[in-house]
Amino acid sequence: MKKKISIRFILIxxxxxxxxxxxxxxxxxxxxxxxxxxxxxxxxxxxNISSYTIDKSRSHLYPARDAALLTSGLAVNxxxxxxxxxxxxxxxxxxxxxxxxxxNIYYGTVEGEFVMVSRRGEEGFxxxxxxxxxxxxxxxxxxxxxxxxxxxxxxxxxDTYDPRKRPWFIQAIEARSLIWTDPYVFxxxxxxxxxxxxxxxxxxxxxxGVVGVDIEISELSDFLAxxxxxxxxxxxxxxxxxxxxxxxxxxxxxxxxDDDAVHLATIGELEDEVSKAAYEALQxxxxxxxxxxxLFFTFNYxxxxxxxxxxxxxxxxxxxxxxxxxxxxxxxxxxKKNRTSSLIISLSLGLVTIxxxxxxTRSIVQPLIRLQGAAKSVGSGNLKSPLNIETSYREVDETAxxxxxxxxxxxxxxxxxxxxxxxxxxxxxxxxxxxxAHDLNNLLTPILGYSEMLMNKMENEALKRQVQQIFKAGxxxxxxxxxxxxxxxxxxxxxxxxxxxxxxxxxxxxxKRTIREDIxxxxxxxxxxxxxMADPGQIEQVILNLCVNAQDAMPAGGVLxxxxxxxxxxxxxxxxxxxxxxxxxxxxxxxxxxQGMAPEIKDKIFEPFFSTKGEFGxxxxxxxxxxxxxxxxxxxxxxxxxxxxSTFKVYLPLSSENLPAEKKEADGENRRxxxxxxxxxxxxxxxxxxxxxxxxxGYNVLSSANGTEAINVLSTxxxxxxxxxxxxxxxxxxxxxxYEKISRSRKNLKxxxxxxxxxxxxxxxxxxxxxxxxxxxxxxxxxxxKKLREVIEMD
Numbered sequence: 001m002k003k004k005i006s007i008r009f010i011l012i013x014x015x016x017x018x019x020x021x022x023x024x025x026x027x028x029x030x031x032x033x034x035x036x037x038x039x040x041x042x043x044x045x046x047x048n049i050s051s052y053t054i055d056k057s058r059s060h061l062y063p064a065r066d067a068a069l070l071t072s073g074l075a076v077n078x079x080x081x082x083x084x085x086x087x088x089x090x091x092x093x094x095x096x097x098x099x100x101x102x103x104n105i106y107y108g109t110v111e112g113e114f115v116m117v118s119r120r121g122e123e124g125f126x127x128x129x130x131x132x133x134x135x136x137x138x139x140x141x142x143x144x145x146x147x148x149x150x151x152x153x154x155x156x157x158x159d160t161y162d163p164r165k166r167p168w169f170i171q172a173i174e175a176r177s178l179i180w181t182d183p184y185v186f187x188x189x190x191x192x193x194x195x196x197x198x199x200x201x202x203x204x205x206x207x208x209g210v211v212g213v214d215i216e217i218s219e220l221s222d223f224l225a226x227x228x229x230x231x232x233x234x235x236x237x238x239x240x241x242x243x244x245x246x247x248x249x250x251x252x253x254x255x256x257x258d259d260d261a262v263h264l265a266t267i268g269e270l271e272d273e274v275s276k277a278a279y280e281a282l283q284x285x286x287x288x289x290x291x292x293x294x295l296f297f298t299f300n301y302x303x304x305x306x307x308x309x310x311x312x313x314x315x316x317x318x319x320x321x322x323x324x325x326x327x328x329x330x331x332x333x334x335x336k337k338n339r340t341s342s343l344i345i346s347l348s349l350g351l352v353t354i355x356x357x358x359x360x361t362r363s364i365v366q367p368l369i370r371l372q373g374a375a376k377s378v379g380s381g382n383l384k385s386p387l388n389i390e391t392s393y394r395e396v397d398e399t400a401x402x403x404x405x406x407x408x409x410x411x412x413x414x415x416x417x418x419x420x421x422x423x424x425x426x427x428x429x430x431x432x433x434x435x436x437a438h439d440l441n442n443l444l445t446p447i448l449g450y451s452e453m454l455m456n457k458m459e460n461e462a463l464k465r466q467v468q469q470i471f472k473a474g475x476x477x478x479x480x481x482x483x484x485x486x487x488x489x490x491x492x493x494x495x496x497x498x499x500x501x502x503x504x505x506x507x508x509x510x511x512k513r514t515i516r517e518d519i520x521x522x523x524x525x526x527x528x529x530x531x532x533m534a535d536p537g538q539i540e541q542v543i544l545n546l547c548v549n550a551q552d553a554m555p556a557g558g559v560l561x562x563x564x565x566x567x568x569x570x571x572x573x574x575x576x577x578x579x580x581x582x583x584x585x586x587x588x589x590x591x592x593x594x595q596g597m598a599p600e601i602k603d604k605i606f607e608p609f610f611s612t613k614g615e616f617g618x619x620x621x622x623x624x625x626x627x628x629x630x631x632x633x634x635x636x637x638x639x640x641x642x643x644x645x646s647t648f649k650v651y652l653p654l655s656s657e658n659l660p661a662e663k664k665e666a667d668g669e670n671r672r673x674x675x676x677x678x679x680x681x682x683x684x685x686x687x688x689x690x691x692x693x694x695x696x697x698g699y700n701v702l703s704s705a706n707g708t709e710a711i712n713v714l715s716t717x718x719x720x721x722x723x724x725x726x727x728x729x730x731x732x733x734x735x736x737x738x739y740e741k742i743s744r745s746r747k748n749l750k751x752x753x754x755x756x757x758x759x760x761x762x763x764x765x766x767x768x769x770x771x772x773x774x775x776x777x778x779x780x781x782x783x784x785x786k787k788l789r790e791v792i793e794m795d
Contacts, residue, residue, distance in 0.1 A: 042296075042307040042326070042328065043296045043307075043309070045326075046296060046307060046308075046309040046324055046326065047294065047296070047309065049227075049229060049235070049309075049324055050294055050309050050311040050322060050324060051311075053224075053227065053235055053322055053324070054311060054313060054322055056223060057220055057223065057237065057246075057313070057322070063099055063100075063101040063102070063215055064194065064196070064215045064217075066099055067099070067102060067196045067213040067215045068178060068180075068196045070095060070099075070102075070105075070213055071178060071196045071197065071198045071211055071212065071213050072178055072198060074107070074198070074200070074211045075178075075198040075199065075200050075201075075211055076200075079091055080107050080200055080208075080209070080211055081200060081202065081208050081209075085115050085129060085131075088107065088115050089115060089117055089127050089129075090148070092105040092106075092115075092116075092117035093117050093125060093144075093148045096117060096119065096125065101215055101216050101219065102213055102214065102215060103118060103119055103186055103191075103193055103214040103215065103216050104116055104117070104118040104119070104186070104212075104213070104214040105117055105118075105211075105212070105213050105214075106118075106128075106163070106211070106212050107200070107209055107210070107211045107212070108163025108164065108166070108169055108209050108210055108212075109163075109208060109209035110164070110207055110208065110209055111132055112130065112132060112137075112162055112163065112164055113130055113131055113132055113209075114128065114129070114130035114161070114163045115127070115128075115129055115130075116128040116129075118214075120143065122146075123143075123145075123146075124143065124144045124145040124146045124147075124148075124151070125143075125144045125146075125148060126141060126142065126143050126144070127141070127142045127144070128140075128141055128161075129141075129142075130159075130161065130163075138155065139155060139156045139157070139159040139161075140153065140154075140155050141153070141154050141155070141156060163209075163210070167181060168181050168195050168197040168210065168212050169197070169210045169212075171197065172197040172198055172199050172210045172212075173199055173207065173210065176199060177198065177199075178196060178197070178198045179196070179197055179198070180194060180195070180196055180318075181194055181195040181196075181197070182194070182239065182241075183217065183239055183243065183245050183264060184263070184264065185254055185262045185263060185264055186214060186216065190254065190262055191216045191218045192216070192217055192218060192245060192246075192253060192254070192264055193214050193215050193216040193217055193218075194214075194215055194217060195212050195213065195214050195215070196212065196213050196215070197210050197211065197212040197213075198210065198211055198212075217245060217246065218246075218250065218253075220237060220245065220246035221246045221247055221248065221249075221250045221253065222250075223246075224236065224237070224246055224247065224248045225248040225249070225250075227248075229324060229326055230326045230327065230330030231327070231330045232326075232327050232330060233324065233325060233326035233327065233330060234248060234272065234274070234275065234324070234325060235248070235322065235323065235324045236248075236267075236275060236322075236323050237320055237321070237322055237323070238267060238279075238320065238321045238323060239319065239320055239321070240319045240320075240321070241266075242266045242267050242268070242279070243264040243265070243266055243267075244264060244265050244266065244267055244269075244270065245264070245320060247265075247270070252265060252269075252270055252271060252272075253265055255269055267279045273301070274301055274306065274325060275323070275325070277299060277301040277306075278299060278306065278308045278323060278325045279323065281297060281299040281308065282295070282297075282308070282310050282323070285297060293311075293312075294309055294310065294311035294312075295309065295310050295311075296308070296309045297309075298328075304327060304328075304329075305327070305328040305329075306325050306326065306327055306328065307325065307326050307328055308323070308324065308325040308326075309323075309324050309325075310322065310323050310324075367400065371399065371400055371403060374403065374407075375403065386404065386407070439756065440477065440756070441755075441756030441757075441776070441777040441778055442683050442685075442686055442756045442777060443685075444474055444477055444777070444778040445683075445685075445686045445689060445756075445777045445778035445779065446685040446686060446688075446689045447470070447474045447477075447778070448471060448474040448475070448778045448779075448780060449689040449690075449692075449693060449778070449779075449780070449781060450689060451467050451468075451470045451471040451474060452471060452780055452781050452782075453692070453693070453696070453781060454467045455467050455468060455471060456781070474778070495533050495534060495535055496533065496534075496535075496536070496660065497531050497532075497533060497655055497657040497658065497659050497660065498531065498532055498533075498534050498536060498539065498659075499529055499530065499531055499659055500526070500530040500531075500532060500539070500564055500586055500588065500652075501525045501526055501529065501530055501564060503536065503539060503540065503543075504523060504525070504543065504562055504564060504588075505523060505525070507540055507543055507544075508521070508523055510544075511543075511544075511547055511562075514544070514547070514548065515547060515548075515551050515560060516551060516557070518556075518557030519551055519554055519557055519558055519559070519560050520558070520559045520560065521560050521561075521562070522559060522560070522561045522562070523562050523563075524561065524562070524563040524564065524565075525564055526564040526565045526566055526586070527565075527566075528565075528566040530564050530565075530566055530586040530654070531586075531654065531655045531656075531657065531659065532586050532632070532652045532653065532654065532655050533632075533653070533655045533657060534632050534652065535632075538628045538631070538632070539628075539632075541624065541625075541628060542588075542625050542628050542629065542650065543562070543588070543590070545621045545622065545624060545625050546590040546622075546625060546648050546650075547560060547562070547590060548621070549621060549622060549648075550590060550591075550592035550594065550646070550648075551592075553592050553594030553595050553596075553645075553646060554592055554593065554594035554595075555594075555595075558592060558593035558594055558645075559592070559593045560590070560591070560592055561589075561590070561591045561592075562588070562589075562590050563587075563588075563589045563590075563591070564586065564587070564588055564589075565586075565587050565589075566584060566585070566586055566587070566654060567584070567585055567586075567587045567651075568583075568584055568585075569581075569582060569583060569584075569585055569651070570582055580634075580635045580651055583653065583654070584653075584654035585634075585651045585652060585653055585654055586651070586652045586653075586654050587649060587650070587651055588649070588650040588652065589647055589648070589649050589650075590647070590648045590650075591645060591646070591647040591648075592645050592646055592647075593645045594645050594646065595642070595643065595645075596640045596641050596642045596643050596644045596645055596646055597638075597640040597641075597642065597646060598642055602638055602640055605622050605638065606622050606623055606625075606626040606636075607623065610623075625648075625650075629650055629652070632652055632653075633652075633653055634650060634651050634652040634653065635650075635651045636648060636649065636650050636651070637649045637651075671697065671782070671785030671786050671788070671789045672697050672698045672785070673697060673698055673699050673788070673789060673792065674698050674699065674700070675699060675700070675722035675723065675792055676699070676700040676701075676702065676719060676720060676721050676722050676723075677694055677699045677700070677701055677702070677721075677722065677723050677724075677725055677788070678702045678704065678710060678713065678714065678721050678723070678724045678725065678726075679691055679694070679701060679702065679703055679704065679725050679726075680704045680705075680706065680707060680709075680710040680724065680725070680726040680727060680730065680735065680738060681704075681705070681726070681727045681730075681754075682705055682706050682727060682730045682731060683727070684705070686727075686777070687703065687705065690725065690784070691703055693781050693784055693785070694725075694788075696781075697785055697788075699788075702714075702717060702721065706730050706731055706732050706733075707726075707730055707732050707733035707734075707735075707737065707738040707741075708732050708733070710724075710726070710738060710742070711738070711741060711742065714742060714745075714746070721746060721749060722749075722750065722792060723749070723750045723751065723752060723788070723791060723792055724738070724739055724742060724749055724750070724751045724752070725751075725752050725754065725788070726738055726739065726751065726752075726753060726754070727753075727754055727755060728753050728754070728755040728757065729755060729757065735751075735753050735755075736753075739751045750773075750791050750792060750794070751773065751791075752773050752774070752775060752787060752788060752791045753773065753774045753775070754774070754775045754776075754777055754779070755774070755776070755777060756776075756777045773787075773791050775787045
């Protein structure tokens with residue numbers, strides 16, 4: 001095997017040579033530097049200034065994007081097409097309060113009506129309302145204070161303003177979409193700005209009007225004034241016609257005309273002669289704004305050399321140009337005067353650099369040694385320790401980064417395998433739960449049925465109370481079975497109107513038994529009845545999961561608050577909600593005074609299998625809550641900070657449905673009959689109970705223990721059989737197959753299926769069709785009597 005050489009020795013030996021090469025390069029560069037070197041240096045400096053200035057200028061133009069979003073939102077907002085102008089004015093005022101750079105918001109219709117809200121400096125706001133009533137035109141102005149309270153109102157019959165003749169109105173209609181106007185000086189504030197406008201259409205597609213938002217861009221000038229570009233350098237922003245949009249000295253931005261109008265100054269109207277010379281030099285280069293790249297050049301003015309750069313904003317809606325110039329002596333004058341001194345200093349520093357080289361070598365070798373150790377650790381199966389190697393060397397960092405990505409990928413693969421195993425466990429438990437639920441239902445059917453019959457027949461009150469306890473225990477067991485079916489996803493959700501006040505107060509006893517005694521539970525009910533369309537069991541699951549999660553966040557005790565209220569949500573842009581539209585919602589807020597969460601934890605809490613409880617949690621509780629809330633067309637938000645507790649806010653749509661009247665289930669005496677019923681049930685206890693109930697109700701009963709026996713009974717019975725009451729799952733054939741065979745010879749025979757499985761589960765397995773007449777075991781005497789009459793009396 002070829003002998004390997006350690007990289008550390010190569011680095012140690014090569015470093016002195018590298019340092020000496022650097023020293024030689026410095027000496028040669030210092031002696032043979034030329035104007036081209038200085039020019040490239042100037043290009044790099046100005047390129048950095050240009051990129052920085054454009055990026056910062058764009059950040060100052062973000063309100064313009066907000067204005068575009070607001071304009072687009074208003075274009076589809078019914079408020080501008082309604083006749084409620086007061087609401088429109090108040091909405092425009094609220095937007096001006098939120099967005100300080102918005103100057104005016106207005107809306108003009110195709111008939112010439114106009115509504116505008118604009119700023120009046122620090123005094124407040126002004127509204128302008130042009131109305132047309134029976135062909136009569138009225139123009140009303142209102143002045144308000146900063147809180148939009150009217151301070152003055154007056155009319156102006158001489159006002160001839162027509163929004164339909166304005167450029168923003170015409171351009172928006174022609175474009176049939178959102179448009180940006182060219183920059184101009186606003187009449188009210190005398191500051192430069194731009195306008196976004198968008199057409200608004202009626203529901204039938206006809207044009208209703210145009211909405212517009214004015215945005216001031218004077219902050220760009222303030223930003224340019226804050227820049228330090230050498231000692232005497234400047235920056236300015238132009239549009240494609242040579243108008244100055246931003247300049248460090250804002251007083252030069254606007255020019256007054258003889259007719260008292262104001263317009264943006266052109267580059268030729270500035271007092272700064274150097275800026276004019278730079279722009280003239282640019283025009284001689286035949287530079288086009290759409291070339292999307294910066295242009296660097298040198299020009300002379302009054303025997304002084306200047307470096308200039310012009311760069312486009314690279315945005316179709318902002319066809320603007322950034323110009324920068326710096327006197328050459330500002331940044332390289334001293335360098336040219338001190339070349340000899342620089343050479344001596346370079347030689348001196350070169351000797352010191354040799355010593356530093358050894359330390360540099362050490363800084364390179366040590367990360368490589370750590371990388372080698374990390375590779376051995378991963379090879380031994382340790383994937384948990386991150387590789388935190390940061391150096392000043394790109395190659396070393398890149399190698400460490402790639403290795404860390406490999407480690408993360410292996411760790412993620414291992415985590416996914418663990419999740420898959422956990423998911424398979426959950427699925428296995430779900431299948432087991434479904435099977436156990438079926439068997440329990442068969443056992444609970446005779447327990448509930450016979451106890452109900454005994455209660456109905458007993459006259460001894462003491463014995464009757466004892467049987468009632470049996471019946472109640474069976475009912476709790478039945479509810480547990482329903483939870484098992486829900487866990488195994490074998491049961492459909494049952495949506496109905498719910499009063500969440502009653503749900504929460506009714507759930508309070510369970511919470512007190514579930515939550516530790518060192519945690520105080522506070523319930524705050526909604527003043528307005530909070531009715532939602534929801535599945536009761538699922539909503540209780542949401543409350544329980546969130547409360548248990550809050551308990552885990554308070555290991556030393558605290559206060560758990562469950563609060564209900566009805567809120568109105570506005571459908572505005574930029575909000576945090578995912579599934580919420582404008583309307584009324586019930587807000588269920590569950591808060592704790594626990595440890596709180598860091599942002600990186602809060603961002604992941606709804607991810608399946610994410611848990612902060614280590615091996616004690618599987619990470620499904622909050623994921624289940626998130627899924628249930630979304631199934632109910634709601635949304636959930638989390639507010640939390642470390643050490644300040646957490647609040648989970650669940651928004652559910654407020655329902656206009658009336659709460660169902662509470663009514664008792666009718667007993668068998670009110671659902672009697674005399675028809676003939678063929679019973680097919682393979683469970684002896686369930687069969688005997690069913691037959692007893694039917695005979696007590698007055699029915700003629702034919703008994704069979706399976707499908708084959710049922711067919712034999714019918715072959716010997718010559719009378720009329722009205723209905724088949726059959727179990728779905730039986731040994732020789734299922735209930736559906738039995739009915740299909742019998743119904744061939746008895747055309748008018750009706751059927752009612754019964755099973756310990758849910759109808760959804762059997763429909764998924766193609767045993768029953770969805771919508772089949774079905775009764776779930778265990779059933780009460782009254783529910784069987786009622787269901788049987790419903791089927792018999794169906795047309």
